[in-house]
Amino acid sequence: MEPVRILDLDGRLLGESPLGVEEIRRLFAAMVTARAYDHKASALQLQGRLATYAQFEGQEAVQVGGAAALRPDDWLVATYRDAAAMWMQGYPWDGLFLGRMGDERGGSPPPGVNVLPPSITVGAHMIHAVGLGWAERLRGSDRVAMTFFGDGATSEGDFHEAMNFAGVYRTPTVFVCENNGWAISMSRDRQTASETIAQKADAYGMPGVLVDGNDLLAMFAVARDAVGRARRGEGATLIEALTHRMGAHTTADDAGRYRAEDTLDEWRLRDPVDRVRRHLQATEAWSEAWEHDVVSTAAAEIEAAVARAEGLAPFGPGAAFDRTYARPTTDLEAQRTALLRDLGGEG
Amino acid sequence: MEPVRILDLDGRLLGESPLGVEEIRRLFAAMVTARAYDHKASALQLQGRLATYAQFEGQEAVQVGGAAALRPDDWLVATYRDAAAMWMQGYPWDGLFLGRMGDERGGSPPPGVNVLPPSITVGAHMIHAVGLGWAERLRGSDRVAMTFFGDGATSEGDFHEAMNFAGVYRTPTVFVCENNGWAISMSRDRQTASETIAQKADAYGMPGVLVDGNDLLAMFAVARDAVGRARRGEGATLIEALTHRMGAHTTADDAGRYRAEDTLDEWRLRDPVDRVRRHLQATEAWSEAWEHDVVSTAAAEIEAAVARAEGLAPFGPGAAFDRTYARPTTDLEAQRTALLRDLGGEG
Amino acid sequence: MSVMNMARALNDALAVALAEDERVVLLGEDIGRTGGVFRVTDGLQERFGEHRVVDTPVAESGIVGAAFGMAVAGLRPVVEIQFLGFSYPAYDQIVSHVGRIRNRSNHRFTAPMVIRIPFGGGIGAAEHHSESSEAIYAHTPGIKVVAPGTPAAAKGLLLAAIEDPDPVVFLEPIRVYRAIKEEVPEGRYTFPIGVAEVVRAGSDVTLVAYGAMLRDALQAAGALEGDGVSAEVIDLRTLAPLDAATVVASAQKTGRVVAISEGHRTVGIASEIAALVQERALYSLLAPVERVTGWDTVVPLKRTERHHIPGVGRIVAAVRRTLED
């Protein structure tokens, strides 16, 4: 299976572009903004201002190109490494920061944003996307659900059950496997003996597509097609996007223990942002001044988000009791009282 | 994908027979014996002498032909519907009856018989076969493990994880999917959208084979090849055996609710026992007297097994405490004392 | 009003919910054409269609996970798992997702759904078919656990569970399905979740029971009456949140409590009752709270199952011990 590719490494078109120049510029800016978030989050983590953080550098095109194919009211169900995709679909940066600061309000996007909080359990969330899309279908809406997950996640039984349900009920689901080569220290080739992940689709009577995930245009094109199929009621698609995790698994991981540094060289040449920049440069839709502007707008946006997130006072001690059910039970109220009494005793 | 077939419906050879006449006669006798067990078990259930029973009529060739490919010391991990396969591998009929009478000793085959008690949880046991074979490999033995499971079981996440582990570690595992058309009331085509189950092997970098499961010779041939691969360290194989459940799901099920009676007509023509009989008749290796003899030997064997199973006095009231750990804990001893005290109070 | 058994009463509740609320969808293995292992969904697919009463592949985690997605999208799915022992493959979905999305998203997303599961033994079923592991779900934050003991309560509680804004694990006592008949009101009505009921008043001892054990508790109370012992019987109905107030009030009145559960003894529902009662009514206790439970062993198979499930004899013996103390 050859991956779908539209831009070569030098940014030259190998086929027809699925996007006009203005749209490409917009998605380039989005990738730049996402990278600014990623770098900022890593920096904040170093300063102890965020908890453990999972970098996505190198994977911007998968997430930005994939999510760009959605309609604003479509559902997105993604993972801890998918902040860029979630933001594309309306999840605010400050919510994303807040979650990584360890605040439950980070899991709560504004009304109308149909994006679930990032899934931390590997594998369990894809079936949620199946159920969301199925529900939309049952009530006559044409919303679709897209779900992102890693190569490692395909080993979990829940991946299989989600794919099987999507196949059987022809749910409007787009499965995007972000194959970044690693699941923590486990390389893709030791995760499963199948040559590609895309071919697994065949086990579910579903089309599987392999795409160069560091090619924004190819990624958008295959996602657009899959979203179209789903929206037209033609069922689900599995997209395997080949990409690479340029950083460690998280800020708590030491990738040097299992990955030779020079394996990254090849992937640096395929950087998804650089590639689109080369493309735009060739078509004269790029200038240094414009990119400078994009970068500084992004930086300001990210800084403002950090400020908003950090500006939110933490929950009071009893808040968990209020989040457990629609209304706290008598017993939870009693537990709250006990907590506050004991805190008083401590203070 | 065309299923492997060696005998046509009239018992004529379509290719070379993998077995000599004496072996075919032995396996024919085994199928007849298995069918006698199956009928006896149903009859006992009607009389209230067995608990719910899952018939396997129609599936004898899959089980007998599949298990015949094993060496006596190989492992077998099968389901509630696989008594014939288990018996082929050394599990005594009385143990099988005993289990269905509701006695834990039915789960305990004699030493040297490497057959686990039948799996009641759908899907969970295939990974056990993977672990068993893997362990043998680790300690340098060339034993393999064969596992039987239904078409419904392929929907469980554990099927996926078992197949994936077997692919990654190239364990000596033979996966035999007994596709009998139904999972209780769910027909195979609504269980998964893939055309065949055999093709699912491709998702795990493993060969998948489709076989006419009502063809004893074909079943034996594909199982022999798969066992050979496993024994030579070449890894696992998925066999999909096409067969049909001629009875209801269990004695508690009313198949009339979901299955038209006339769908069975076609399958009656494919009866696995009849087909081998026709084959033997053509080669003059069959006589009415011989089959009569086989049938009465089988009947006697089965009757003796029933007598042995029914002759075993039930466990005393405290026995569960002895079966829970190697030695009962202090707390279990206290619970036993409490039970016996309260029973005394009742008596 | 008509007289019906619990299976019929539950069927009736589901029919009412499906008819009145188009958000209600049923999912499960064999719930359509066969009407489920225990025929609780009998006739519902025929009446409401394949899109609202959905037969699923054999994949419990998938069923619960898909229903979770549906609930988040605004439907009211009602899942059937065939037996409590087959809910275990769905354990992660139930605990990590169904029970948590409200907390994870600070109320932004919720999963109002019901997971119906037959539980308990007593019918000599195969391995894994006689589980009574309700304690593990009662220990789980964010879900409610309901376990009716009678047809009328079953219907009222199931309709309440479907209406509830939070997910409910709804446990149906297998050996009661067809064993008890009683008057069940027509149409929609609800029994409150989280409220236990004193189903028999008494003064000497309190029997706390739920599910199938309620019958045994009532029979024990009857037997004890003959001996001049007045037993109060509480039907817990909801295991989480537990109606501690009702239990504790009765304990304060009688001074003796027997906590009955078919589940395993250690860290079980009866342990919680004992902990609560000693916590809030220690000085009223005339004897230790007695736990009458299943043992800490796998439920034995048919031939010896009866020694595992507590019966009237063991309840009466426990009451006698509280009176001796």
Next chain:
Amino acid sequence: MSVMNMARALNDALAVALAEDERVVLLGEDIGRTGGVFRVTDGLQERFGEHRVVDTPVAESGIVGAAFGMAVAGLRPVVEIQFLGFSYPAYDQIVSHVGRIRNRSNHRFTAPMVIRIPFGGGIGAAEHHSESSEAIYAHTPGIKVVAPGTPAAAKGLLLAAIEDPDPVVFLEPIRVYRAIKEEVPEGRYTFPIGVAEVVRAGSDVTLVAYGAMLRDALQAAGALEGDGVSAEVIDLRTLAPLDAATVVASAQKTGRVVAISEGHRTVGIASEIAALVQERALYSLLAPVERVTGWDTVVPLKRTERHHIPGVGRIVAAVRRTLED
């Protein structure tokens, strides 16, 4: 003897087992080249090879199920699950298979294996990484549940668990891994499973704790001493089977018990302690058994996690209440 932290002591135990018993095999996600999330298996793959220290795909049910097969075949697998919250996908394998094969086969097949799992909160980790749901495993027949609180006990108990003829869920308190150092004997030695230890003698009140809460219990005891209150501290070490005798003897002596557990309150380990104590020592009790536990909510994230995990303050306050009564 050398001074080491718990992570090192556990690593040492695994090295001893791998070196002395060729049946021992380790399986888990990232346990090889990275040495596991908490580096407990650091260096072991290098030393014992890829066939004995096996990195696995991300599939907890598969890991436990494969290890189960290995154990049945006669190996002694030691599985690592990265966090207790990620044991839930393996729940069915643990409960329905690992804990049952001895009963199902009447001793013909057994699964002597260890499932090592880091548990508990206190490090501000992500969602699902701070679970303390040990109660659900303690409720499960056929498995033992061990939860050491100190490095020396961790090594001795892990070696005992690997030797044990029955499966053991071995819970390692995350925030203790590197927080405490103590003398740990060289080579092989075992601590008995099922035996609690009075780690501090006292006469006024008994504090029952395990895992990470042991430290808090000891600190509370120290603080109370200043106020003239003499607290006895019991390190449970094993949660199933629970050493009721040691707990009850202490309760009879002191008349006051505070049961401490980071897990959820309802149907938790502390509930079982309370139930046992009132059952066997009711007439010695000078006050109700106090439960100091995590609440019946999901463990809050970093910013407010500290209000969930009981600390010294809550333990001391509970002791004071038992003294007032």
